[in-house]
Amino acid sequence: MTGFSDTFAVMGEWVDCSTNHKKRSKAELDRETSLEVDVKNKDFLQTNFQERSSYSGGGLSERVAARAGFKVPSINTESNLWSLNISSPGATPATLLESPVFLSNPLLSPTTGKLSSPPSDHKAKDEFFDPTIIGVESDASQVYEQTHNIGLGGAPADDGYNWRKYGQKLVKGSEYPRSYYKCTHPNCEVKKKVERSREGHITEIIYAKTHNHPKPPLNRRSGIGSSGTCNDMQIDGTEQQGLAGTNENIEWTSPVRNYGSMQVQNRTQFGYGDAAFFKDEDEEDRTSHMSDSMGYYGEADESEPKRRLEIKRTIQGGLPTQTHNHHEHYPVPHSRSEGLVTASSSLFDFQTPMRPPWAGFSVYGGETELLGLSISGLAIGQERFSMPATGDPAGLMLQLPAEPKLEQVSQQELGFSRRSLIYRDTSSLPEI
DNA sequence: AGCCTTTGACCAGCG
DNA sequence: TCGCTGGTCAAAGGC
Numbered sequence: 045m046t047g048f049s050d051t052f053a054v055m056g057e058w059v060d061c062s063t064n065h066k067k068r069s070k071a072e073l074d075r076e077t078s079l080e081v082d083v084k085n086k087d088f089l090q091t092n093f094q095e096r097s098s099y100s101g102g103g104l105s106e107r108v109a110a111r112a113g114f115k116v117p118s119i120n121t122e123s124n125l126w127s128l129n130i131s132s133p134g135a136t137p138a139t140l141l142e143s144p145v146f147l148s149n150p151l152l153s154p155t156t157g158k159l160s161s162p163p164s165d166h167k168a169k170d171e172f173f174d175p176t177i178i179g180v181e182s183d184a185s186q187v188y189e190q191t192h193n194i195g196l197g198g199a200p201a202d203d204g205y206n207w208r209k210y211g212q213k214l215v216k217g218s219e220y221p222r223s224y225y226k227c228t229h230p231n232c233e234v235k236k237k238v239e240r241s242r243e244g245h246i247t248e249i250i251y252a253k254t255h256n257h258p259k260p261p262l263n264r265r266s267g268i269g270s271s272g273t274c275n276d277m278q279i280d281g282t283e284q285q286g287l288a289g290t291n292e293n294i295e296w297t298s299p300v301r302n303y304g305s306m307q308v309q310n311r312t313q314f315g316y317g318d319a320a321f322f323k324d325e326d327e328e329d330r331t332s333h334m335s336d337s338m339g340y341y342g343e344a345d346e347s348e349p350k351r352r353l354e355i356k357r358t359i360q361g362g363l364p365t366q367t368h369n370h371h372e373h374y375p376v377p378h379s380r381s382e383g384l385v386t387a388s389s390s391l392f393d394f395q396t397p398m399r400p401p402w403a404g405f406s407v408y409g410g411e412t413e414l415l416g417l418s419i420s421g422l423a424i425g426q427e428r429f430s431m432p433a434t435g436d437p438a439g440l441m442l443q444l445p446a447e448p449k450l451e452q453v454s455q456q457e458l459g460f461s462r463r464s465l466i467y468r469d470t471s472s473l474p475e476i
Numbered sequence: 477a478g479c480c481t482t483t484g485a486c487c488a489g490c491g
Numbered sequence: 492t493c494g495c496t497g498g499t500c501a502a503a504g505g506c
Contacts, residue, residue: 209481211499224498228479237498 204259229257
């Protein structure tokens with residue numbers, strides 16, 4: 045889809061509780077700044093955040109990050125790079141939120157199903173939850189797949205492919221060591237770099253090139269542990285984990301699969317124009333697109349419609365209402381939104397019956413801008429970033445309230461880390 | 477046995 | 492040319 049060729053997309057991320065962005069190195073700031081200026085349409089670099097000007101030393105992303113704990117993804121369109129920052133220890137927003145384990149109890153670790161271990165320090169106290177923004181370059185199907193490449197848990201390659209780590213290095217300017225992985229598939233030149241926090245949470249993933257082969261058959265991949273994916277999750281909640289390379293003790297309970305990306309794709313298709321940002325397909329269309337987007341993976345859950353309905357009944361009946369039945373369009377700057385995808389819709393759709401109150405967050409964005417966000421009770425540091433999120437009846441639009449709230453929360457609710465995903469060299473992405 | 481991670485060494489690009 | 496840095500190699504060891 046050539047129309048998307050120079051757009052990218054975003055993401056959002058949960059800020060790692062243990063990460064004090066205020067201490068980020070100059071190199072890192074420079075890097076982000078440089079990326080920022082590469083964005084073709086800088087006009088998009090306007091946000092709804094105030095006081096951003098106080099962070100004149102860095103790029104928008106840095107300013108926003110510094111201000112609100114966001115690390116607004118920056119896109120270097122010239123390098124054909126796009127990134128997706130996701131947070132939470134070991135999961136994509138989509139997969140994270142669709143996990144019953146993760147959703148059932150905010151105190152449970154989204155990865156282990158056990159109580160999350162509170163951060164050893166309190167640096168995170170100064171940070172906010174970092175919602176997700178997703179931008180996209182390339183066609184939706186690619187987004188679908190790529191977003192899944194984010195991986196789950198501590199496994200560096202929880203994306204369905206098999207990876208072999210061939211190096212690790214502490215990169216200057218980076219707080220965390222960077223690991224290098226190669227796709228183990230013959231003749232596949234895909235590589236990826238993964239940065240992890242001290243806690244082992246993935247903070248950034250950078251993909252290089254694209255796979256020239258389909259994903260290995262489920263349950264047949266050699267790298268069970270390192271490449272266990274959402275797809276590999278067992279419905280009974282026991283993830284195939286604990287093997288080589290995994291250090292987050294992930295135990296996923298996710299009967300829903302590949303759901304998030306489907307929503308991402310939907311967003312992509314509707315990411316044109318002003319109003320497009322707030323337009324979602326109706327249920328029927330979504331379903332249709334979901335099927336389409338399933339594509340190769342064919343992981344569509346037959347019970348999806350039922351679940352969705354059950355998604356809604358529960359929310360209306362028992363979950364906090366801040367993510368529902370509201371129609372407020374948070375003022376957002378216009379943005380060239382080609383390829384816009386957001387994790388928000390995904391996240392919302394992932395609100396399964398057991399969705400925790402703090403899971404209802406999301407951020408819509410195109411380019412590097414934040415178009416809005418919706419967060420409800422997301423625990424960050426010792427505080428819960430609470431935003432009376434709003435959403436449309438379809439359950440796909442979540443938008444920002446005027447003022448977020450911070451409330452004290454148990455450290456056991458902590459455990460988020462930021463994750464990012466950056467894809468390079470998407471030139472080979474299929475066109476629509 | 478096969479595949480993985482780890483890790484120090486090596487290489488190449490750049491200022 | 493030299494030093495720095497990021498990326499890769501490859502031996503060793505683990506599962």
